[in-house]
Amino acid sequence: MxxxxxxxxxxxxxxxxxxxxxxxxxxxxxxxxxxxxxxxxxxxxxxxxxxxxxxxxxxxxxxxxxxxxxxDGEPISQSANASRHVEVAQEMLANGHAYKCFSTQDEIEAFRETARAAKTSTLFRSPWRDVSEDEHPDKPYVIRLKAPREGQTTLHDEVQGDVTWANDQLDDMVLVRSDGSPVYMLxxxxxxxxxxxxxxxxxxxxxxxxxxxxxxxxxxxxxxxxxxxxxLIFGPDGKKLSKRHGATGAAEYQAMGYPAAGMRNYLTRLGWSHGDDEFFTDEQARDWFDFDGIGKSPARFDFKKLENICGQHIAVIDDAALLKELVEYLQATGAEPLTTDQSDGILRGLYCLKERSKIFPQLIEKAHFILINRPVELDEKAAAHLTNVSRSILAELTPHLQNASWTRSTLEGVVASVAEAHDMKLGKLAGPLRAALAGRSVTPSVFDMMLVLGQDETIARLKDASD
RNA sequence: GGGGCGUUCGUCUAGUGGUCAGGACAUUCGUCUUUCUAACGGAGAACACGGGUUCGAAUCCCGUACGCCCUACCA
Missing domain, CATH: 3.40.50.620 (HUPs)
Known part of the structure; x- marks a missing residue:
């Protein structure tokens, strides 16, 4: 203060x-x-x-x-400080703020049971609170705090405001157990x-x-x-977030492919706000974060929103950092590590991959065309695009590509002119191209794929498909 | 049983006596496109309930309901 x-x-x-x-x-x-x-x-x-x-x-x-x-610094182990904790309890004993209690756990439990049955307060009042030292038996004891029983206490909390508590609601909590170990509260x-x-x-x-x-x-x-x-954070059903809502451990979120920056953004925004800002950087969060932005009611965890925020972060993370995190994600899932060719390819393709991916599994899915080797295996939908007709058009396209300079505008021109020659819309040709290049029907733009794959690989895949 | 805290669209929230109660996610409809879990545009959707105070209340007060937390020789 x-x-x-x-x-x-x-x-x-x-x-x-x-x-x-x-x-x-x-x-x-x-x-x-x-x-x-x-x-x-x-x-x-x-x-x-x-x-x-x-x-x-x-x-x-x-x-x-x-x-x-x-x-900052090394993590501190609380158990290492046990003797210091007991020392403090001894000091409280010495200055009259604590006392030795010889009541056994059985006695206390019995008291509580009858209290519960009688629907009266289960706060245990130790009979040893005011017994003088020379009347103490030679038996194990716990050290209890001597709590006030009159009046009330008001504490100021930056989130909860002023909270008032009646002192008679406070028990003489145990500070040191009968085995001499300190209790968490102390x-x-x-x-x-x-x-x-x-x-x-x-x-x-x-x-x-x-x-x-x-x-x-x-x-x-x-x-x-x-x-x-x-x-606290609740699950979608309004109950305290727990195992039955699915993932609760941070590691599980990493394995599900949420980028850390998105996670931080989402978690920061959950129960805290800075006006209408939803998407922000760590730097902004640090600048803006304060207690008055924290709400008092529990918030529910929403995977959809988390995903959305993550997508926005993936889109802006720089390529090198994104690749690094992607590799760590793969490792966390126990997947095969990327080969040098694969990670080089992904790095080249990241500019188009990250625009459409919210989480890493989606990014990997989009990167499928980079990760595979020839011959390209077709899934069912892709296979449907490779009819005899479309294959012959691909065969026709290939030589044009062989002579093309490998830039986006040239490629667009070449493909468009071939499509036009057959009186078809670009979309009609994109399907077979997609199938030949990636073996899938959902991929990045065909031109992006060609650019990332390079001229030789592109032509080889087209030849595979049109043969 | 006792005590504390909470309650604005389905969800996260803005809002601090006068707003058509705003934004985002989700939903839904549509547009565009070369597919899409993409992009763009539109729509629906909320002040828990009941009393006060006030010219005027989501905002202040009281009560009710519901929810959560605490009530250990656990942390």
Missing amino acids: SDRPVVTRFAPSPTGALHIGSARTALFNWLYARGRGGTFLLRIEDTDKARSTSENTQIILDGMRWLGLDW AVVVDDHDMGVTHVIRGDDHLANAFRQNLIYDAMRWEKPTLAHIP
Whole structure:
């Protein structure tokens, strides 16, 4: 809450893939920091030993890299700071903001069960809250925060506004487990403080936690970060985005062929707006991104719009970068790597391929004529174009092509004149040409294909088809 | 049970007391074309509901409904 340089962080727990909703949270943190010359840190919340794996950590890091969300410094492992977390709990114990609780989990569960049955509050009130040290038994205990039970607390949130919470709704949360390990709620606050985090941007499922964590800041007299709790992303049916909506992991989106720039644009625009701007660059996003553009209601994920935005990005990404990303996409799907000839061909053809492709699988489909070798295999629709009549016209066209200079206008002239000689429209001739050149009926423009393929290959394919 | 948050076209959203409620995606119709998941043009489509406040409300207040989140010795 000062004019300290901005420090944000993304703090995933490595209990699964990089969820696309988490990725958006990361993106917002990244945008906010990068737009203000701040620092963007990454912290792996691996305090749940049973569910955290290093494989998952790797997957999350890979997802971040794919999305181009570069973080500053090394990723921090929360579990490595356990002793520091406990140290803070001890300090709170010493200054009277926490206490030892000897209630067993069975006792607490039993209490909650009866509370649920009686439909009364399930907030557990420990009987040990005010018991003095010399009356403590020699048994395992947890350290609990001593939460206020009177009054209310108002927290300012950059997205949610002022939110007020009655203090009697706050429980004496556990800080340190009976096995001596710190709990997430404590670890987050200590780490955020130690890392100098100035802005906590996270999902609004943490809003309630903010009030409990606030108590730790108070107890330690630490400067509090600015809060921004952003709404979650829902699936098309309005339920929290999950596996049954299809893909949730960032890697899956890469494998489906969405370019990272389109992904960033779409995810940024989902739940945030800057007037009517829909399509923007990273630079614009960084300049424009701010909390007041964030909406308060959850947004639904729409694959169609994502695809549309991606198409616009593919159209403007420069060829070298696009080829690089295409190669990475192919790798992610486990496809055969491109040969040198193939990637050279694609690079030459990219100018016409990228205009009609929204995602990489479409681009590969359009590039089919480049990827194949003679003799060209015909699919059913293409074969239908190669009648005896059309083949004879192709045979007639070939010598004209042999003498033509290989420019677009010449090629157009040659093909048009042959079509005219047979009293047919260009479209009639384009079908067979398409079939001969690509073996498909849906391809880029026939002239573009000729240009990309070059004179020799074009003529060879036409001869194959007309023989 | 308690608490918090939310609700503008199908979807993402603009909008902060006076707008024919705008844009985008999607849908649909059409044009063009050399195919298309391309391009271009047109159309339909929304302020959850009920009360207030006000000359005037999508915008402010109250209530209702619905949805979501939290309510762990998970994170």
